[in-house]
Every structure is written in C-alpha cells, then in structure tokens.
Amino acid sequence: MLSLSPLRQPPEDEAQLLAQAGLLAGMTLGELAALAGLPIPPDLKRDKGWTGILLELWLGASAGSKPEQDFAALGVELKTIPIDRQGRPLETTFVCVAPLTGNSGVVWETSHVRHKLKRVLWIPVEGERAIPLAERRVGSPLLWSPSAHEEAQLRQDWEELMDLIVLGHVERITARHGEVLQLRPKAANSKALTEAIGANGEPILTLPRGFYLKKNFTGALLARHFLL
DNA sequence: ACCTGATCATAG
DNA sequence: CTATGATCAGGT
Numbered sequence: 593m594l595s596l597s598p599l600r601q602p603p604e605d606e607a608q609l610l611a612q613a614g615l616l617a618g619m620t621l622g623e624l625a626a627l628a629g630l631p632i633p634p635d636l637k638r639d640k641g642w643t644g645i646l647l648e649l650w651l652g653a654s655a656g657s658k659p660e661q662d663f664a665a666l667g668v669e670l671k672t673i674p675i676d677r678q679g680r681p682l683e684t685t686f687v688c689v690a691p692l693t694g695n696s697g698v699v700w701e702t703s704h705v706r707h708k709l710k711r712v713l714w715i716p717v718e719g720e721r722a723i724p725l726a727e728r729r730v731g732s733p734l735l736w737s738p739s740a741h742e743e744a745q746l747r748q749d750w751e752e753l754m755d756l757i758v759l760g761h762v763e764r765i766t767a768r769h770g771e772v773l774q775l776r777p778k779a780a781n782s783k784a785l786t787e788a789i790g791a792n793g794e795p796i797l798t799l800p801r802g803f804y805l806k807k808n809f810t811g812a813l814l815a816r817h818f819l820l
Numbered sequence: 821a822c823c824t825g826a827t828c829a830t831a832g
Numbered sequence: 833c834t835a836t837g838a839t840c841a842g843g844t
Binding site for chain 3: 636637639640641642643644645648655658659672674682683684685686688689719721784785786800
C-alpha cells in the first residue's frame with residue numbers, strides 16, 4: 593500500500609502525481625499539516641499562501657520562489673482553488689505577473705500566461721470562512737489542459753489586455769476588462785510601483801499587475817470535470 | 821452578495 | 833524590487 597506521507601522527491605510522471613493527489617482527497621488540512629509537521633495558522637489572513645505550500649509539500653513540488661512550473665520535469669503547474677459547498681470557486685486564480693515594458697513583438701504563443709496554463713493540476717479545497725482552517729477538506733484533483741475553446745477565450749482577453757498595455761493605457765485597465773482573464777494589482781501594497789509605458793510612450797510608475805482567471809472560467813472547468 | 825482593488829508572508 | 837503562494841474586505 594502507498595504510504596500516506598509527503599513526497600520527498602518530485603513525481604516521476606503524471607500518473608504518480610495524480611495518484612498521490614488522489615490519496616489526499618477527503619483529508620482535512622489539519623490532518624495534512626500535522627502529518628507534514630507544519631504549524632496551522634488560525635486563519636489565512638496573514639498566511640494567504642499556506643494551503644498552496646502545504647499541498648506543494650505533499651505532492652513533491654519544488655518549494656520556494658523559482659520562476660518555473662511546480663513540476664518542471666512534467667511541465668505541470670499546481671493550483672489550489674478555494675471552493676464553496678457546491679464546488680464553485682470562491683476566488684479568482686492568480687496566473688502570473690503581467691509584463692508592462694519590453695512587450696514589442698510579444699505574441700500569445702510564447703506568453704507566460706499560455707505557458708503557465710498549458711497543464712495544471714487543480715486541487716479544490718473547501719474555502720468557506722465559516723469552516724475552521726484545520727477542518728477544511730481537500731477535494732478530488734483535476735489534471736487539466738485548456739480546450740480549444742478555452743484557449744481561444746484566454747487568447748482573446750490576453751491580446752486585448754496586452755494591446756492596452758503596449759499602447760500605454762495600463763492605468764485605464766480595470767478588472768472588468770476580459771471575459772475570462774482579468775488584470776488586477778499584484779503587489780505588497782498600493783505604494784509598490786514598477787515601470788510601465790505612459791499614454792505618450794514615456795516611462796511611468798504604476799502598480800505591478802497580474803493576470804487572474806475569473807471565477808466563471810475556473811467554475812466552468814471544475815463543473816465540466818465533476819459533472820461528467 | 822459579490823467583485824474589484826488592496827493586501828499579506830517569504831525568499832532572493 | 834521581483835518572484836512564489838494566494839485571500840482579504842470595503843464599496844457597489
């Protein structure tokens with residue numbers, strides 16, 4: 593029988609990764625944290641990435657801040673996603689930081705967004721704040737790649753947003769732009785600034801931005817999986 | 821009730 | 833600062 597313990601090595605293939613992820617389904621974050629020897633914070637207010645780190649540990653992902661996929665050898669990215677009791681996402685999903693300069697000639701095919709989303713292991717986790725963190729249960733894993741339709745949706749939003757950035761209109765972009773992919777601040781606070789292109793082509797300082805998947809997109813891909 | 825803009829911790 | 837991991841919380 594497989595031992596229920598964190599993987600100390602990266603998984604060898606997708607099947608092994610999925611098998612390990614499957615063992616976690618139904619367990620609580622409290623159980624997984626205790627078995628991994630990880631302290632459980634009272635809530636996520638000051639530990640927003642805690643669930644993601646915990647699952648990385650259990651699945652043998654490279655911890656830390658490397659700008660790579662979580663399972664580089666497999667080309668797989670790990671995403672935990674908080675869900676309500678009906679399996680619908682409670683939050684948008686951060687994809688990557690948006691490049692605000694040096695974008696002449698960039699195309700969808702080689703974009704960071706496309707690369708990050710090429711193959712994703714989604715792990716739904718109960719996320720309602722009424723449920724104590726330690727009692728929240730891990731759901732069934734979903735190894736996903738964008739369908740042709742999903743990629744077309746992503747590409748359209750990405751191209752629209754990148755056009756605005758390149759044309760110096762980043763500060764006119766709001767989270768309402770994009771049907772499935774949105775651009776929002778991704779920073780420590782509202783004082784953190786980075787360089788971007790202004791309306792007259794001049795350098796400006798603005799908030800760092802990130803690409804996020806809207807809930808309608810992740811909700812649909814989860815529903816497709818768990819209803820079929 | 822929900823979404824958008826703001827925010828939190830850590831490593832390098 | 834940028835990268836990783838995301839959720840918070842007030843205004844609409």
